[in-house]
Amino acid sequence: MQTAQQTIVSIPFPSLWGIHAAIAGRPIVWGILTINSITDNRVIGTVNFRGIDIPINGYWDENTKQIRFDSPYATYSGNLTIFDDPAIKIRHFILNGRLIMKPPSLQAGEYGTWVATTDRALTGYPINSSSTLPPVGVFLTSNILKQMQQNDGRW
Numbered sequence: 334m335q336t337a338q339q340t341i342v343s344i345p346f347p348s349l350w351g352i353h354a355a356i357a358g359r360p361i362v363w364g365i366l367t368i369n370s371i372t373d374n375r376v377i378g379t380v381n382f383r384g385i386d387i388p389i390n391g392y393w394d395e396n397t398k399q400i401r402f403d404s405p406y407a408t409y410s411g412n413l414t415i416f417d418d419p420a421i422k423i424r425h426f427i428l429n430g431r432l433i434m435k436p437p438s439l440q441a442g443e444y445g446t447w448v449a450t451t452d453r454a455l456t457g458y459p460i461n462s463s464s465t466l467p468p469v470g471v472f473l474t475s476n477i478l479k480q481m482q483q484n485d486g487r488w
Contacts, residue, residue, distance in 0.1 A: 342371050342393060342395050343395065343398065343413060343415070344368060344371060344393060344400070344413060344426065344428075345368075345426065345451065345453055346368045346369065346370055346371050347367070347368065347369050347370065348367070348368050348426075348451050349365055349366070349367055349451060350365065350366040350367070350368070350426075350428065350449040350450060350451040351363070351364075351365065351366075351449065351450055351451070352364050352365065352366040352380065352382075352447060352448070352449040353447065353448055353449075354382070354407075354432060354445055354446070354447040355445050355446050355447075356432075356434060356440050356443045356444070356445035357440075357443045357444065357445060358445075361445070362382045362383070363382075364380060364381050364382035364383075365380070365381045366378065366379075366380050366381075366389075366428075366449045367379045367380075367381070367386070371393050374392055374393050374394065374395070375390070375391070375392065375393075376389070376390065376391040376392060376393050376400065376402050377389070377390060378402075380404055387404045387405060387406070388404065388405075389402045389403065389404050389409075390402060390403060391403060391409075397412075398412055398413040398414075399411070399412055399413075400412070400413065400428060400430075405437075406434060406435060406437070406438040407432045407433065407434050407435060407438065408432060408433050408435060409430065409431075409432045409447055410430045410431055410432070411428050411429050411430020411431070411447065412428070412429065412430060413426065413427070413428055414426075414427045414429070415427070417455055418455070419455060422454055422455040422456060423452045423453070423454065423455055424452060424453050424454070424455045425450060425451075425452050426450065426451050426452065426453070427448065427449070427450050428447075428448070428449045428450075429446070429447065429448040429449070430446070430447060431444060431445070431446055431447075432444070432445050432446070432447050433445075
């Protein structure tokens with residue numbers, strides 16, 4: 334009899350992420366990315382930019398720390414970076430990369446960038462020391478996420 338093996342992944346789930354997207358160099362929108370599960374490298378969740386949860390499905394590669402997921406309106410691809418801040422005992426998780434809009438979006442065919450962040454208490458994690466600071470987007474999306482949580486998900 335075989336037992337199911339649980340694979341440990343470096344992305345926390347379930348998790349809420351603050352997300353920001355820019356299309357064709359123009360800042361477009363802030364929102365919430367929800368990663369409900371990662372099972373057998375399959376990512377399931379939602380993205381919410383305008384008050385409506387839009388389903389996402391995709392793929393996570395633990396070895397390369399790359400993610401790819403689709404919504405009905407865009408395809409996102411990116412990489413995970415982790416920054417530890419031992420002074421405040423926080424681990425920052427940052428996903429960032431490129432996106433392409435697809436029909437039925439009015440911006441279909443346009444390329445853009447995105448960044449999403451979440452954090453966890455550093456307790457229980459081995460510390461990854463780094464002398465660099467995370468990108469400014471980490472702090473902006475973290476602040477937006479915290480404000481959303483304080484307002485019960487309302488903008």
